[in-house]
Amino acid sequence: MSIGNAARVVTLLVLASPALCNAQEATATSAAATPATTPASAPHTSLFRDAEDGHFDMSRWLLEHRGFLPVPIVITDPAVGNGGGVALAFFHRQPPTATGDAPADGKPKMATPDIYGGAVMRTENGSKAYGVGASLHFDDDRWRYRGGVAKASMNLGFYTPGTLFPTQKIEYNTDGIMSFQQGFRQLGKRDLYLGLAWIYMDLDVGFEVASDREQFKPHELSSRTSGLGLSLEYDSRDNPFTPSSGWLGMIEGNFYLPGIGSENSFQSYRGHVYGYWPIGKHFILGGRADARWANGDIPFYRLPYIDLRGIGSARYQDTRAAVLETELRWNMTRRWALIGFVGAGRTWGRHNSFGDGASQVSKGAGVRYLIARQLGMHVGLDYAWGPEDDTFYIQAGSAWR
Secondary structure (H helix, E strand, O other), X not given: OOOOOHHHHHHHHHOOOHHHHHHHHHHHHHHHHOOOOOOOOOOHHHHHEOOOOOOEOOHHHHHXXXXXXXXXXXXXXXXXXXXXXXXXXXXXXXXXXXXXXXOOOOOOEXXXXXEEEEEEEEEOOOOEEEEEXXXXXXXXXXXXXXXXXXXXXXXXXXXXOOOOOOOOEEEEEEEEEEEEEEEEEEOOOOOEEEEEEEEEEEEEEEEOOHHHHHHOOHXXXXXXXXXXXXXXXXXOOOOOOOOOOEEEEEEEEEEEOHHHOOOOOEEEEEEEEEEEXXXXXXXXXXXXXXXXXXXXXXOHHHOOEOOOOOOOXXXXXXXXXXXXXXXXXXXXXXXXXXXXXXXXXXXXXXXXXXXXXOOEEEEEEEEEEEEEHHHOEEEEEEEEEOOOOEEEEEEEOOXXX
């Protein structure tokens, strides 16, 4: 977890995890397409057993829970250490609607449910945060809102570039409020949405060694940032939780200006594409390309960074960052799967050119279990190796956010 991406931090806190929204959307789609086959009078134990194969399965629990879903938060990031927390997500299921693109079978389409959430977390290095938020849908899902606010105190490390001198780790703390507010408008009847966002952060920055403050320019230490952003997103994945085909593409730009409350003027951008291709009956190949860049007087804790399993958040930062990653999933049985992944990332811009930068490579393997067959939802464990760290990751759905 890094302060370098306010949207992801707030989304984690207010919606339990980025996957939670996907789980709720998948729940709505599955509930519309798959009627409950187990009678209401079935024994309580059958709630967690699949009627088809008798294995442990949470489909009925997720489809028939009574208004809220408790979600454990597991954190295994080398940047903040191990930790965890808990979230509660309340949702309101919208009635079916016949508007929009109707399914091929002609049945009415169920709108994605509204979600309200709150969460709290803490890690072994003293980092802690709590927040609340919501994901709302209006006018047959033509309009969407996603956002929340969080209070966080994060103990992190900033690594000097190490070009002329050995790399040094500067320990620092950010303590304050973060807010992420975003609205979307559907374009036509496709899964294409135009978004407008407001990102606000007011953080006190402190250092474990007071003299470390002198290594930064005044604009790099600014505590208040406020920016407006535009985004365009298209999603054709067959499953928003654990995809097996299709792709997700998004571009976004955020502009921070004193006129809207920011101490500094700077811009941040991101573009990413995730693709999934079936190979035969048992293999799924995934590919990811992700680029982030920033211009202007950006604070040091908001710099883009390499985001890969096996590499600590914010371990490698500069004004430009790019990642390429691939993942292969082998569905050994109907329930169990093995995955292997490898990725490479590079930062450049302020300290060196793209050609002079060194690529950082991480790789790993993992295991998955189909925990909710009707939703196509997998959970599992990954073990990743990076240049400095090797660590475990608890995964719910796709590792790509």
